[in-house]
Amino acid sequence: MKKHIFISGRVQGVGFRHFTKSNATTLGVRGWVRNLADGRVEAVFEGTEKNVAELVERCSKGPRAAYVENIEVMDVKDESEFDEFRVRL
Numbered sequence: 498m499k500k501h502i503f504i505s506g507r508v509q510g511v512g513f514r515h516f517t518k519s520n521a522t523t524l525g526v527r528g529w530v531r532n533l534a535d536g537r538v539e540a541v542f543e544g545t546e547k548n549v550a551e552l553v554e555r556c557s558k559g560p561r562a563a564y565v566e567n568i569e570v571m572d573v574k575d576e577s578e579f580d581e582f583r584v585r586l
Contacts, residue, residue: 498546499528499573504538504556506566513538514584516560517552524548527579531586543579 504513509532517530517540526544533539540556542549559565 498549499541499543499576500549500553501571501573502540502542502553502556503533503569504540504559504565504567505536506559507562507564508538508559509536511562512560513563516563517556518582518584520552520555521582524552526552527582529579529583529585531584541573541579543577 514530514532517538520526521528521530521542524544526542526548528541528543530538530540542552544552553568553570557565557568
């Protein structure tokens with residue numbers, strides 16, 4: 498399963514990318530996360546349905562200092578087969 502997500506709110510400058518990478522690694526989810534110029538965080542998650550759903554749920558809450566206003570989740574049809582989870586700049 499693969500999902501493309503956009504997270505808005507107070508999600509930059511609060512450790513959101515590190516939080517996402519740490520949780521993705523724990524859950525065995527591959528993909529990437531990055532900050533966008535408009536203040537949102539963008540990510541792609543690839544893994545089992547259960548683990549991707551759990552990571553989306555964790556990101557809907559975010560780290561302690563974050564305030565998530567909205568999370569957009571879109572299905573992605575292609576399977577790119579990421580090797581790991583990375584923080585993109």
